[in-house]
Amino acid sequence: MTAVREVLAALLELQRLDLRKETLEKEREATLAPDEIETLRAHVQALEAALAERRQRLAQLRRDARWQESEAKDLDLERARQERKLYSGEVRNIKELEQLQVKVDEIKAKISDHETRALEALEAIEGLEPEIRAAEEELARQKTLLEEKTRQQASAVGAIETELEKYPERREAITARIDPKLLENYEYTRRRRGGVAVAALEKGLCGACRVKVPSALAIQVRDGQLVKCENCGRILVLER
Numbered sequence: 610m611t612a613v614r615e616v617l618a619a620l621l622e623l624q625r626l627d628l629r630k631e632t633l634e635k636e637r638e639a640t641l642a643p644d645e646i647e648t649l650r651a652h653v654q655a656l657e658a659a660l661a662e663r664r665q666r667l668a669q670l671r672r673d674a675r676w677q678e679s680e681a682k683d684l685d686l687e688r689a690r691q692e693r694k695l696y697s698g699e700v701r702n703i704k705e706l707e708q709l710q711v712k713v714d715e716i717k718a719k720i721s722d723h724e725t726r727a728l729e730a731l732e733a734i735e736g737l738e739p740e741i742r743a744a745e746e747e748l749a750r751q752k753t754l755l756e757e758k759t760r761q762q763a764s765a766v767g768a769i770e771t772e773l774e775k776y777p778e779r780r781e782a783i784t785a786r787i788d789p790k791l792l793e794n795y796e797y798t799r800r801r802r803g804g805v806a807v808a809a810l811e812k813g814l815c816g817a818c819r820v821k822v823p824s825a826l827a828i829q830v831r832d833g834q835l836v837k838c839e840n841c842g843r844i845l846v847l848e849r
């Protein structure tokens with residue numbers, strides 16, 4: 610009887626180990642499920658693209674501001690030259706003087722136009738710079754989060770795999786204590802019964818299918834004999 614009791618204990622142990630393996634495999638699958646990390650990665654990429662676009666716009670605005678300012682400066686030199694001529698007294702003809710005045714006014718209008726454009730570009734730069742700083746900070750935050758999540762995932766999967774690696778050896782240690790025929794029976798029942806071949810006797814019920822186990826059989830289980838549930842065919846053991 611002792612031998613059967615030991616075998617039953619080994620079967621229960623085996624059942625727990627096999628179920629643990631299933632749980633670990635499901636956990637690994639869930640941990641590797643791409644959703645969260647992939648969503649985060651796509652988010653980071655979108656932020657990077659948006660930031661690059663803003664930086665490009667900023668560079669363009671800076672070029673534009675510089676160009677408008679330098680145009681205004683060049684035109685101002687020309688204005689000074691024309692005004693010197695206008696007030697030098699060299700030109701005496703009224704018509705010529707009038708033409709010169711018109712020319713100076715035209716240059717002034719152009720200068721004003723370039724200055725306005727330069728100012729507009731500078732204002733846009735002022736608005737864009739804090740936007741870029743905020744976007745850089747947000748990108749850095751999201752990148753850190755992504756790295757953290759990726760690290761967490763790798764470490765969780767690593768722990769699961771370390772345990773799974775031990776499974777074959779641990780299983781072999783248990784199955785060595787079980788008669789091959791009974792082991793075959795265990796495997797067969799497990800395949801047909803959702804991975805569970807061993808059930809605990811709980812308050813007179815089969816722990817797996819919850820059907821009452823006749824008293825005579827329950828006594829045999831308590832006695833350490835090999836008994837199967839009449840309803841589901843699982844091997845009945847006492848919970849230890």
Ligand SMILES: [Zn+2]
Pocket residue numbers: 808815816817818819820838839840841842843
């Ligand atoms: Zn049952």
